[in-house]
Amino acid sequence: MANFPKDRFDTLPDDLVRVGAHRAPKRAGAGWITFAWAALATGVLVGAGLIGVGILDSSLSFTEPTSEAAPGGTTVPTAEPVTDPATVADREITVTVLNGTATAGLQDDAATVLEDQGWTIGSQASSSATDITQTIVYYSDAANEDVARGIVLAIGVGDVRLSDAYQGAPVTVVVGSDFVPAG
Incomplete structure (x- = not known):
């Protein structure tokens, strides 16, 4: 294993909180921005999934059950009722x-x-x-x-x-x- 000579970056003062430029303090509200992006991505994926399922499965319906109605809005009898x-x-x-x-x-x-x-x-x-x-x-x-x-x-x-x-x-x-x- 190679031994490298020590330089000024190997010893750090004890009172130094940050080390390196990549460890800058977090911005205020950064957590909410991350949450918003995650929520947007979830919404897009769910929407795309529903559209995909709707295209692939023609029996999927987002409407209420309907009846066989005549133009006047009354139900058209098509079968004789069973009374027994x-x-x-x-x-x-x-x-x-x-x-x-x-x-x-x-x-x-x-x-x-x-x-x-x-x-x-x-x-x-x-x-x-x-x-x-x-x-x-x-x-x-x-x-x-x-x-x-x-x-x-x-x-x-x-x-x-x-x-x-x-x-x-x-x-x-x-x-x-x-x-x-x-x-």
């Missing part, structure tokens, strides 16, 4: 009931009405939204439109919509404030 759940027992359809209002337990009341008429209830819960005014029965497969229309008749209020918003649930009832429980 036993006639569709071979389809093994379970109904999910969600409470879209601030009234506690409304999903239980709607589920009871449906169970009393023979419908199979899969689950009941509160919806993430609590300001739903109109009861909507969503069905994920066009073949289940007749069941959805039968459920509207069973609870006495609502409209039906074909939607993939509730994956894994053949029929989902989102109870709105227009539903009034019996009794």
Whole structure:
């Protein structure tokens, strides 16, 4: 190993805080500037990722579920409602009931009405939204439109919509404030 002679840079005074020009004091606000650049880079990457996924996956949609509506805004009936759940027992359809209002337990009341008429209830819960005014029965497969229309008749209020918003649930009832429980 080579031995180099000592020079003036090898010995430093004890009171010297900085050593070299590259160790200048930090500027005020330098941390915020770094944070801003990182936030900007994150936003650009997330935006580019969403655009990329939107281009590659045509089923991605940022819109609310829609219904089949006539020009006047009314829903066009396209299937005869099922009034007897036993006639569709071979389809093994379970109904999910969600409470879209601030009234506690409304999903239980709607589920009871449906169970009393023979419908199979899969689950009941509160919806993430609590300001739903109109009861909507969503069905994920066009073949289940007749069941959805039968459920509207069973609870006495609502409209039906074909939607993939509730994956894994053949029929989902989102109870709105227009539903009034019996009794």
